[in-house]
Amino acid sequence: MSADPNPLDTWKHAQWERFCQLSAATLITYEFIIQFGNEVELFWKKRWSVGKALFLWSRYYSLCFNIGNAVVFMHKPTLDICGNFFHWQNAGATLQLLTTHIILMLRLYAMYQGDKRVLAFMVILLFGEAATMGVFIGVNKPGLVGTNEPIPGLLICADGDPPGEHWIAYYFTAILTIEFALLALSLNKAWRHYRTGSGGGVMALLTRDSVLYFLAMFWTYVLNQVIWLMNRITLNELATGFSFSICAVLANRLMINVRESYYSGNAPEVVEFEIGESRPVRFRRTRATTISRNTNFELETFDHRRGY
Template sequence: MASAAEAAQEALLKQLFVLLEDARTTAAISLAGLTIIVFDHISTFADEVELIWKTRLSLINIFYVWIRYFTLVTLTANVVFLLTPQTQQSLVVSTVHIIGTTVADLSGLKSCQRMLFGEMATSTVTIISTDLVLVARVWILYSKPKGLLIALLTLVSLEAISMSIVGYFTIRPLREFVHAGSHLTGCYSLGMVIQVSVGPKSRSPEVPRLFTYYSLPVLIIAVIMFLMTLYKCGTNYLAMGSLQRMPLFSMFLRDGVLWFLFLLADCVSEFVIWSRARPTLAQTPVIFPTAIISVIGTRVIMNIKHALNDTDFGSSSYGTSLTLPTGLETSTGTGSGSYSDRRPSKRSADNSPWYLRTT
């Protein structure tokens, strides 16, 4: 009997060492994501000042500022929490309880559950915000029909609802968390690490496999947006015979392909980790991909702003009418007039609603 108890404790200690290693891995990857965000802020700040802060208020500017700074603030808070040991003695599961393998009257770390909910919610908000940028791009490509806008916004709304439901029902059952002093940072459900025994009864480990479906709506939206972009740019390419004569379409296609490839790789990796990997790695594909998605979203917006200020875009002919948010139209024709010749008059621009302005 004694040898069986010793073997159980030894197995439990091995599980705890695995948890500590996974916690360090999660913290390192999350810190790398925050580093990318900070580096992107520094490297693009000059362009941000010229193209965002020195231009008039517009919806595209609001989206840029919101995605950029909301992500910076929330990811910073999440990373700080992941790097901080949870040491509230009145609310923690003690190391003695864990080593003994018998846990009774466990108290959940309310701050841990709130942190996990906050991490899920802020990641969802960032993803939905960048998906709205995708919606705007596709809407512009198709000359801004009202019906298409309603359909795309409905899809994104369903995406947000489904992601929130999956996240809520994944995190809600997690009420008991491991405490190992200063050796363990962040929050990890006790059931992810060991099978908890309470008296003669035994509970199965809390494995958040439901989170496997969290990225599925993101992938569905990405596929729809990518196929619509590919179809529109492809039909215009067949009509014109060259993307060089359609620089705006070329830019939209390039950004769309890069965006889709990253989201595809991200969603596949999340699916594998959340369905097959150790539960203690569940937080690994959260902060880092959110940071990359935020960077891609703001870079896409910046590319659109650059395009509107680039005279090269006005010196080409286009296979179809492309109505931009400013009211600027690059229409079918063979003329090679300059961008400034086609720019709306100052009086016309001043009469435009503020949310349609970009300069």
């Protein structure tokens, strides 16, 4: 952990952190407001399901979590408040991250049409991620810095790795590893669809949104990784707020977009025309479904009768 040689830079960096945390909370609040209508129509008015419960948990938990973080950074906290905050932030961020990755894994499971090998691989990834995150937030490595006053007179929750060492920085290394694996699965499926021209409208939407999510979040986590490797105590939290809020916003949008696409094309079209004196030829256009199996996973059948 290092501090800026110039105290004025330290004050400036602390202000940057405050503004970034406030901006992240503003972003997720704005998204909550503009998508509230879709939330009511596509989720609250539908029957309860695994997907509905997962969406509502992710949406409201991430909103409260990010606003809570911003509130702490905007005040002048005591040392006890900062100590409790770091425990809350680490545990809360891990819970949000696991929730988001479950949503993404369900999307990938749907994209791969219920492939059990892909499911087994993702379950292993999920449990491995949970265990790794537990080690990073549960093991109190000697030398970790957590303070409410990084320099005299500056009151802000600031934390860092031990001087000349890295520990929390590896937290983002683990996240990047998982994100890279999920991105590879998504890109692989997108490439297959591109080469074969297969997959309906919903499958194309799943592929597009999943790839865009992984590309956006991968670079967000890379930014956090670089910042924590630099290990400036008043810069370490600069981008954490955006990594929390953007991943929640994009994951929630994945679920909203698929439901919106499905329910907007709920009624099949029938086209009728006559050939000579023959009886009418009728073509029935039905919306594309990704998976025909009747399971409990969200978006495998897109069955409106089950509230999906």
